[in-house]
Amino acid sequence: MTDGKLITGAELAASGSWHGSPQTQRRLRKRQAAEKRFRAYGLVAILMGVSFVALLFFDIVAKGWTAFMQTHIQLEVTYDPEVLGIADSGDTQALSRANYTGMVKAAMRKTFPNVSGRRAKRALYGTVSSGAGFVLRERMMANPDLLGSTEKLWLPADDDIDMLLKGHIRRDAPESDRRVSDQQIAWVEQLEQSGQIRKQFNTTFFTAGDSREPELAGIRGATTGSFYTLLVTLILSFPLAVAAAIYLEEFAPKNRWTDIIEVNINNLAAVPSIVFGLLGLAVFINFFGLPRSAPLVGGLVLTLMTLPTIIIASRAALKSVPPSIREAALGMGASKTQMITHHVLPLAMPGMLTGTIIGMAQALGETAPLLMIGMVAFIVDVPGGPLEPATVLPVQIFLWADSPERAFVERTSAAIMVLLGFLILMNALAVVLRRRFERRW
Amino acid sequence: MITQASPQTEESMDTGKPAPSRTASIGTRSRVSNKALDDRGFSETVGDITVDQPRMQTRDVNVYYGDKQAIKDVSLDIGRNEVVAMIGPSGCGKSTFIRCLNRMNDTIEGCRVTGTITLDKQDIYDPTLDVVQLRARVGMVFQKPNPFPKSIYDNVAYGPRIHGLVSSRMETDEIVQRSLERAGLWSEVKDRLTSSGTGLSGGQQQRLCIARAIAVSPDVILMDEPCSALDPIATARIEELIDELRENYTIAIVTHSMQQAARVSQRTAYFHLGDLVEVGETNQIFTNPRHRLTEDYITGRFG
Numbered sequence: 225m226t227d228g229k230l231i232t233g234a235e236l237a238a239s240g241s242w243h244g245s246p247q248t249q250r251r252l253r254k255r256q257a258a259e260k261r262f263r264a265y266g267l268v269a270i271l272m273g274v275s276f277v278a279l280l281f282f283d284i285v286a287k288g289w290t291a292f293m294q295t296h297i298q299l300e301v302t303y304d305p306e307v308l309g310i311a312d313s314g315d316t317q318a319l320s321r322a323n324y325t326g327m328v329k330a331a332m333r334k335t336f337p338n339v340s341g342r343r344a345k346r347a348l349y350g351t352v353s354s355g356a357g358f359v360l361r362e363r364m365m366a367n368p369d370l371l372g373s374t375e376k377l378w379l380p381a382d383d384d385i386d387m388l389l390k391g392h393i394r395r396d397a398p399e400s401d402r403r404v405s406d407q408q409i410a411w412v413e414q415l416e417q418s419g420q421i422r423k424q425f426n427t428t429f430f431t432a433g434d435s436r437e438p439e440l441a442g443i444r445g446a447t448t449g450s451f452y453t454l455l456v457t458l459i460l461s462f463p464l465a466v467a468a469a470i471y472l473e474e475f476a477p478k479n480r481w482t483d484i485i486e487v488n489i490n491n492l493a494a495v496p497s498i499v500f501g502l503l504g505l506a507v508f509i510n511f512f513g514l515p516r517s518a519p520l521v522g523g524l525v526l527t528l529m530t531l532p533t534i535i536i537a538s539r540a541a542l543k544s545v546p547p548s549i550r551e552a553a554l555g556m557g558a559s560k561t562q563m564i565t566h567h568v569l570p571l572a573m574p575g576m577l578t579g580t581i582i583g584m585a586q587a588l589g590e591t592a593p594l595l596m597i598g599m600v601a602f603i604v605d606v607p608g609g610p611l612e613p614a615t616v617l618p619v620q621i622f623l624w625a626d627s628p629e630r631a632f633v634e635r636t637s638a639a640i641m642v643l644l645g646f647l648i649l650m651n652a653l654a655v656v657l658r659r660r661f662e663r664r665w
Numbered sequence: 666m667i668t669q670a671s672p673q674t675e676e677s678m679d680t681g682k683p684a685p686s687r688t689a690s691i692g693t694r695s696r697v698s699n700k701a702l703d704d705r706g707f708s709e710t711v712g713d714i715t716v717d718q719p720r721m722q723t724r725d726v727n728v729y730y731g732d733k734q735a736i737k738d739v740s741l742d743i744g745r746n747e748v749v750a751m752i753g754p755s756g757c758g759k760s761t762f763i764r765c766l767n768r769m770n771d772t773i774e775g776c777r778v779t780g781t782i783t784l785d786k787q788d789i790y791d792p793t794l795d796v797v798q799l800r801a802r803v804g805m806v807f808q809k810p811n812p813f814p815k816s817i818y819d820n821v822a823y824g825p826r827i828h829g830l831v832s833s834r835m836e837t838d839e840i841v842q843r844s845l846e847r848a849g850l851w852s853e854v855k856d857r858l859t860s861s862g863t864g865l866s867g868g869q870q871q872r873l874c875i876a877r878a879i880a881v882s883p884d885v886i887l888m889d890e891p892c893s894a895l896d897p898i899a900t901a902r903i904e905e906l907i908d909e910l911r912e913n914y915t916i917a918i919v920t921h922s923m924q925q926a927a928r929v930s931q932r933t934a935y936f937h938l939g940d941l942v943e944v945g946e947t948n949q950i951f952t953n954p955r956h957r958l959t960e961d962y963i964t965g966r967f968g
Contacts, residue, residue: 478774548811554772556824556877557801566823567813 284644288637294426294439295386296378297352297415299331301360303370310371319365324357328379335420336411344407351408353380355440378424383438383631385412389423392630403630429638433606434620438631441624443639445606449519449599449614450588450646456523456610457587461530462580468531469538469576474564493532500529501593509597516598517613525593530583537579541572574661581654585647591618617643711956712945716744716932720885720915721766721803726780728761728770735761738780739941741934743885748907748916750930750947752923754967757936759919763887766917767803768796784884801828804878808890810870812862812877817854820862820873821845824881840880848876849906868899875906879914886910888918892925904929923963927951935959 236244305311307330308322329349333339339348356379363377364370384403387393393402395409404412415421432442476482504525508514514521545568553563594600599615600623607614615623617639624636719742728735736758743749743766751759761770768789770776782789789799801824812820821841822831831837841858845851850872854865862873871891878886888907892900907916907929920926926933926947933950935943935958943950943959954960961967 546811548807548809549813551769551772551805551807552811552813552874552877555767555769555800555805555807556827557797557799557881558823558827559797562827566827571814 284637284640288634288639288641290390290392291429291634291638292426293390293423294428295381295389295421295423297381297385298376298378298420298422299328299335299352300374300376301327301331301379302374303327303360303364303372304330305371308371314368316365319368320361322361322364324360324364325354327360328352328356336414347405347408348411351382351385351411353382353437353439355435355437356380358440378422380428380439381421383629384408386439387630388412389421390634392634429635433604434602434615434623435604438627438629438635441632441635443617443620443642445603446615446617446620446639447642448606449522449603450616452519452607452610452614453522453526453594453599453616454584454588456520457526457530458580458584460523460527461534461583464527465531465534465580466538466576469535469542470564470569472535473539473542474560474568489532489535493536496592497529497590498592498596500525501596503528504593505596515611515613517601517603517615519599519607519610519612519614519616521597522594522599522614522616523610525597526587526590529590529593530587533583533586534576534579537582538572538576541575541579542568544575545571574658577657578654581650581657585650588616588646588650589618589643591616591622594619595622617646710740710941711943711959712950714741714941714944716742716747718745719743720745720785721917722781722783723762723765724781726762726765726778726782728758728765728779729777730773731775734939736936736939736941739936741941741944743915743917744932745915746911746913747932748911748918748930750926750933751917751919751936752921752926752933752962753936753942754962755921756938758939759934759936760889762936762941763889763917763919766885766887767800767805769800769805771796801881802883803885803887804881804883806871806874806878806886806888806891809894810867810874812865812870812873814861814863816859817845817862817865817873818858821876821880824877828881830881844876844880845873847879847910848872849902849909850876866899868895868902871895871899871903872906875903875910879910883914885915885917888916890919890921893921900925923951935962937962 231239234244238244242248304327307326308324310318310322312318329345332348332352333345336348339345359377359379381389384393385408388395388404388409389412393404399406412421428440429442431444432440433445435441472482472486476485504521508521508524509516514524549567549571550563553567554560558566594616598613600619601613601615602623603613603615605612621636621639621643624632624639721743722741724740726739727737739758739762741749741762751762753759764770765778765782766789770778778790784799784802787794789803813823815823818841821844822837825831825837825840831840842851842855845854850869853869854873862870865873871894875886875891892903895903904925907918910916918926918929930947933945933947934941935950935954935956937958943954943956945955950959951963954963
């Protein structure tokens with residue numbers, strides 16, 4: 225060794241030391257193989273998890289992305305006073321009650337003049353959405369001068385036609401097996417040739433409330449309901465949870481009572497959420513007489529549900545503030561309140577906010593307790609406040625998933641995408657907050 | 666919690682055992698020999714526990730953490746403008762003792778203090794006394810530098826602000842500058858007062874903590890091993906600073922370094938297993954210790 229040459233393992237073995245013996249070599253190989261296997265198990269687990277998540281996302285996006293496009297048919301509509309039954313364009317009541325559906329029918333007859341017979345006509349009218357009249361009414365109400373004029377408009381097609389164009393209803397299937405008749409397909413093909421049918425961005429999906437007609441249904445009502453519900457939850461749960469966490473962590477004596485409270489808070493976090501729904505039904509609605517289906521009650525129920533989550537996160541955040549900071553503040557003659565408000569809270573705030581956002585994200589995705597308090601009702605109007613009947617995004621998804629129309633399948637997936645988008649956004653916000661305010665000391 | 670034994674009481678209360686035969690009267694006690702040793706190798710404090718002009722006096726102080734007694738019948742005077750060093754092996758109660766002097770032990774659950782501690786003749790454990798006021802008069806510097814995660818300026822200005830010592834930005838500026846100057850940190854940080862106090866080096870952080878403590882003009886500064894986390898150069902800088910601060914403040918310092926005690930202090934108190942074994946002029950303690958335990962410790966036989 226003095227000449228600087230290194231010896232090999234074989235030479236070591238030849239020298240008679242046990243360090244290089246064949247048994248040692250075997251043990252070494254075995255150990256190395258075991259370590260590789262151990263690492264592989266972890267890798268396999270990760271890969272499986274990731275692939276399941278990827279599969280889920282792929283499935284949702286593949287099913288849902290088409291919902292963001294909606295088939296429209298171009299029609300030449302005439303605001304005929306006779307068809308509409310309006311004499312004076314200044315009469316708002318008459319304007320709002322006029323026969324716009326008749327106007328759409330007239331336009332369809334004009335586009336396809338050869339259609340005769342009641343059944344054929346009904347099939348023809350059925351290619352346009354039954355809500356097309358509402359589009360006309362809105363235009364007319366906004367601009368009564370349109371009376372008597374003619375314009376070309378893109379009106380939403382019926383959901384079955386939409387499914388046909390998106391390929392979810394196959395044209396080569398036997399007529400009895402599909403919801404669109406041969407005749408309707410012929411009309412659609414005629415419209416395709418004349419360029420009068422196309423898919424355009426589905427704004428209705430974002431601006432409308434729920435509807436029985438898939439092409440008229442939107443998530444605006446559900447997102448607004450979710451917004452009000454979460455607002456109530458946030459306003460109630462954040463201050464309550466932070467105050468509770470501060471008391472338990474900084475002021476409460478450590479005795480049997482606080483132990484019981486702590487155990488119960490931890491247990492509450494594990495209570496099935498539907499139990500909170502039943503509690504909300506019994507207490508808030510039956511006892512206090514709060515309105516059913518209202519975001520206020522939903523928010524109250526979700527507050528009960530998120531409180532433990534936020535309290536536990538806030539306590540952990542308070543605990544993680546180093547005692548040296550507390551001692552420094554107390555040593556300077558700060559009172560306990562000053563120590564907490566000047567030093568401990570600012571340092572614990574990122575952790576508390578992270579916990580709150582995660583609790584809120586949980587609340588946003590919660591369905592079961594809201595079913596119990598009537599937020600599962602079919603509500604068309606977009607709620608204007610926390611006391612009006614509303615539903616929330618996950619419940620809307622539940623409702624649509626239950627609907628028989630084929631077009632609701634893609635809307636369900638699209639609503640899931642929106643919900644997931646909100647959740648990802650909230651979690652990203654939590655990460656950003658943690659990064660931004662994380663301090664070293 | 667606190668037994669307000671008058672200084673003349675011959676019994677130490679709450680301890681349940683008969684008091685030692687010595688008198689605990691303030692001011693008149695002189696040297697006692699240590700003939701009768703108990704099983705701890707200790708009977709009573711050797712040396713003169715009193716000074717002519719005491720700022721703080723402690724008499725028969727006992728501290729319990731739950732059932733465990735951390736310090737036993739400690740009586741000691743801390744004089745004006747002097748540095749008193751507490752030395753002793755780990756767990757001997759010296760930190761516990763100085764934490765009694767500004768009632769930082771109150772924050773520890775299960776901690777009980779008996780005996781009398783006075784600051785300028787006023788009992789600091791008097792229930793009518795506000796602990797916030799006390800801590801403004803008795804400042805503390807901790808073992809680990811613990812600046813607030815705020816700017817250097819805000820660190821120093823914090824005390825004056827919460828105690829209402831300043832009413833304008835100008836006054837605050839002045840106090841911050843004066844405190845940092847006294848702590849010998851001004852020239853190093855004057856261009857970056859708004860940067861975080863936690864971004865400084867360890868030695869600078871500790872001097873910032875000292876500046877923060879003196880910003881409220883305390884009467885006494887307690888230092889709990891202020892240099893144990895610092896390198897020798899930063900330590901030397903802090904020691905110089907302690908020597909300068911002595912002109913205006915009373916300082917009690919706990920240290921594990923006997924050299925440091927010898928360098929910075931005028932009087933030294935040696936603690937052993939909760940007992941105050943020996944008190945005396947620093948010179949005398951290190952050159953001519955009277956108690957066998959003190960001698961064993963400073964000659965490095967244990968500890």
